[in-house]
Each structure stands twice: as structure tokens, then as C-alpha cells.
Amino acid sequence: MNYPITIQGKVEAALVCDVPGSLVSTRKEKMPVHLAGIPGDRHYGYTFPSNGRYTMYPRQTEIRNSRQVSIISVEEVAATAAELGLPGLEPEWYGANLLLSGLPGLTRIPPSTRLTFPHGAVLIVTGENAPCVNVGQVIQNQFPDRPNLTSGFVKAAFHRRGVVAWIEHPGYICPGDEVTALIPELVDYTQFLR
Amino acid sequence: MNYPITIQGKVEAALVCDVPGSLVSTRKEKMPVHLAGIPGDRHYGYTFPSNGRYTMYPRQTEIRNSRQVSIISVEEVAATAAELGLPGLEPEWYGANLLLSGLPGLTRIPPSTRLTFPHGAVLIVTGENAPCVNVGQVIQNQFPDRPNLTSGFVKAAFHRRGVVAWIEHPGYICPGDEVTALIPELVDYTQFLR
Numbered sequence: 001m002n003y004p005i006t007i008q009g010k011v012e013a014a015l016v017c018d019v020p021g022s023l024v025s026t027r028k029e030k031m032p033v034h035l036a037g038i039p040g041d042r043h044y045g046y047t048f049p050s051n052g053r054y055t056m057y058p059r060q061t062e063i064r065n066s067r068q069v070s071i072i073s074v075e076e077v078a079a080t081a082a083e084l085g086l087p088g089l090e091p092e093w094y095g096a097n098l099l100l101s102g103l104p105g106l107t108r109i110p111p112s113t114r115l116t117f118p119h120g121a122v123l124i125v126t127g128e129n130a131p132c133v134n135v136g137q138v139i140q141n142q143f144p145d146r147p148n149l150t151s152g153f154v155k156a157a158f159h160r161r162g163v164v165a166w167i168e169h170p171g172y173i174c175p176g177d178e179v180t181a182l183i184p185e186l187v188d189y190t191q192f193l194r
Numbered sequence: 195m196n197y198p199i200t201i202q203g204k205v206e207a208a209l210v211c212d213v214p215g216s217l218v219s220t221r222k223e224k225m226p227v228h229l230a231g232i233p234g235d236r237h238y239g240y241t242f243p244s245n246g247r248y249t250m251y252p253r254q255t256e257i258r259n260s261r262q263v264s265i266i267s268v269e270e271v272a273a274t275a276a277e278l279g280l281p282g283l284e285p286e287w288y289g290a291n292l293l294l295s296g297l298p299g300l301t302r303i304p305p306s307t308r309l310t311f312p313h314g315a316v317l318i319v320t321g322e323n324a325p326c327v328n329v330g331q332v333i334q335n336q337f338p339d340r341p342n343l344t345s346g347f348v349k350a351a352f353h354r355r356g357v358v359a360w361i362e363h364p365g366y367i368c369p370g371d372e373v374t375a376l377i378p379e380l381v382d383y384t385q386f387l388r
Contacts, residue, residue, distance in 0.1 A: 001321045005387070035241055035258055046240045047229055056310075057363065064229050064362045066318065105386030111306035111378065112321045116250075124260065127195045127306045127378060168258045169251065184305065184321060189380060192299030193199070 003114065003182035009102030011117070011177040012074055013091050017042040023095040023134055031097070032172045033121045037068040038097060044068070053130065065166065066126040071098040071115075072162035073106040083156040086143065093138045096162065098173065103181055107159050114182040120171020126164045131157035197308060197376035203296030205311070205371040206268055207285050211236040217289040217328055225291070226366045227315045231262040232291060238262070247324065259360065260320040265292045265309075266356035267300040277350040280337065287332045290356065292367065297375055301353050308376040314365020320358045325351035 015025035018040040025041075037044030048067070049060040057063065072094055081089045091099040100106065113125040136153035143149055209219035212234040219235075231238030242261070243254040251257065266288055275283045285293040294300065307319040330347035337343055 001324075005384075007387075035256070056316075061363070062229070063316075064360065066362070105383065108381045108383055108386060110381070110383055111304065122250075122257075124258075130195075166258060168260070169255070183383065186383060187302045187304070189299060189302055189304055189377065190199075192302060193201075 001112065002185045004185055005183035007103055007181045007183065009073075009100045009179045009181065011098060011173055011175055011179055012101050013096075013099040013175055014173045015091055015097055015099070016040050017095050017097070023138060024092050025095050025097065026092065027175075030172050030174050032170075033069070033123075033167050034170045035167055037065065037167065041068075041097065043070070053132075067164040068167050069097045069123055069165045070095060070129060070162065071100060071106065071123075071125075071165060072096045073103055074099060074101040075104070076106055076157075076160035076162065080153070080157045080160050084139075084149065084152055086139075086146070086149075089139065093142065094135055094161075095138075100179055103179070107162055109163060109181065110184055110186060112184050114168075114184075115165065116180045116182070117171060117173050117177050119173065119177070120169060121167070121173050122169035122171070123165040124168050126166060128159070129161045129164050131161040135161075195306065196379045198379055199377035201297055201375045201377065203267075203294045203373045203375065205292060205367060205369055205373055206295050207290075207293040207369055208367045209285055209291055209293070210234050211289050211291070217332060218286050219289050219291065220286065221369075224366050224368050226364075227263070227317075227361050228364050229361055231259065231361065235262075235291065237264070247326075261358040262361050263291045263317055263359045264289060264323060264356065265294060265300065265317075265319075265359060266290045267297055268293060268295040269298070270300055270351075270354040270356065274347070274351045274354050278333075278343065278346055280333075280340070280343075283333065287336065288329055288355075289332075294373055297373070301356055303357060303375065304378055304380060306378050308362075308378075309359065310374045310376070311365060311367050311371050313367065313371070314363060315361070315367050316363035316365070317359040318362050320360060322353070323355045323358050325355040329355075 014031035136150035208225035330344035
């Protein structure tokens, strides 16, 4: 793989989904990442049981886990909050593992982009994450006086809900760390279909 | 992930790299694929020790294995053979696991493309495979009277050496099977960098 474009960003928060029965994540000062996932996180594992996102499989089918890490950006979260007319949205409510800044259009960053961190961790982007009503419901609960936030979030966060990634090399990630994004070569594949 | 484009191809050969100490693969009538890899293949495993392809790690660093399956196409192999002035090249010499037909520009198919097969197997494309001198040497050994095939292969197979993939769902693959390629949405990410 060639990586002709390099971008630098910053880790604003590192979080683990470690509250049983909850989607919400918790901020950490130092978050270990292992090859099998983030220890204690509900998405930990080399494999995991498929959910409603995988319409091609019956639910609970064991598949390889390429959603070990959920990543969002300050800029896209702010745009979503602005569109909803809210003062702000917290990464905890997204159940995110990383809140980054400085990577423009994070949600549209190409699959197989390589994210490297200073303390060993290397993540590979699987692809765009689709916003869901479960996060919408968490946000609705935060603003009980505001109507229609559950479905409103799904609409406002479209193409702004970040990406999921898997872990290529272990390490740990802290708030304040730099992140380097190595963007793979972009090819217009449709040229081969003409 | 959205998959706006679907292409159909065919499995021309299924092969396993199961000869100890050799890069060459062997054709099978029925090739099982497990979540951890192709049983008996030298690239089997959820993780593997990095090699010279991973210049960012010291050799033998344990990393997640996203090169479980090596895939090439009849059309690109033929183009490489033609450029080298050879009568043909065999998938065994590539150490490939799958020889496909009908997927144009296979090497340039986007990362995170989903390849589905009729007997359960689902593969996810990691990205382009770079041609190496090891395969060049195997080809050179087949044509001892032809000079410079080792380095000649590396040049002729550039952007024609297929892709590597990892296994999302287990199953088995046979010669003659159909393969369906679900191509993810193509985004010009550079629009966010202007």
C-alpha cells in the first residue's frame, strides 16, 4: 500500500465503553489498546456476534471484528450539534473510543487509512460508521425538553458520525497525543467498469 | 458502509500455500476458510509476524493479520505474462489463494470491498498487493533460458498483482463458484483537504 497523503491531528479524549448494559463510554487518562481490542470495552474481541448493522448475516453470527474502535472528531460533532441547535454533544454519548481534532472530513477518510499514535498503537480504518437511534436516544435523554432528537440525531449525524477501525499494533493512547493519518492512494475504480 | 456497485466474477482456482519452506501454493477442489485464516496455509492466523512489507515495524513484530488471503485475476495475470513475453503464468507461482475472473481492475478494487461466495465465505479486501522478487524468482526458475524475469516480474506486475484480504465469515470456496464483489462508496477525500 502507498500512502501519498499524511495528516496530523490530536487526541482530545480516549474513552472505553465499560459500563455494563450501557452504550455510553468513560474518559481515561491512559487507554491501552491490544490486538484483540480495547480491554474492558464492549467491542473487545478478534471476533464478535453480528448486530443489525450486518444485514447480510442472521443476528449473533460470529464474524471477525473490524469495529474494535469507534472514532469521532471535534469538528464533525460540533457540526452535528449546531444542526440540532444544541450547545454541544459529548463523546461519551456517542459511545466513542477516540475524539480527535485536526483530521478534516474524518467520516469520509478512506478505508485502510493508517492511524498511528506515539505510544505504539496503530489503527486501520474499516470505514464510515452510520449513526443509529441508540445514540440518538442517549442524546434525547440529555435534553428531555427538546423534541425529536432521537431521529434528528440520525439525520444530523449522517456522514459526520466518524469511522470504525481495527487494531494492527498494540500500545496505549492518551488525551493530548498526536495522531498521524496515512491516507492510501485514491483510485477512481469506476474507470475499470466503463 | 454503503455498497453502491455490485460485480459478479468466478473462482477459477482455489489454492493453499501448504508446502513447508515454499511460497508456491497448491490447487484444491474445496478450500475451507476459517475466521483465523485458511487452514494449513502459511498466512494462517489472527495475528502474524511482520515482514519486509511492513517497513514501519521491526521484522517479526506481532501484528493483526490482514493478509490472510491473496487474490489474483486471470485478466491481470495474462497481462503480466504478455508484457514479459511469456506463454502464461500459473497462480501457484504467485502463491495465490484465489484466481478469479470477471472482476476488472482487481488490483485497484477499493479497500473494504466485500467479496461473498456461495458457501458462506466472506472476504474483506485490505488493499493492493505489491509484487515482490520472491515470486519473480519462482517465475525465473520456471524459465531458466529467459533473462531478468525476477526483477522483470516486479515491474510487469505493478498494479496487476491482485489484492490481499481478511476473512469476515467462514465457509469454503471451490473452483467454479461465483464471487460477488460489493464495492463501497468512492469518495474524493482530497475535497476535505483544500
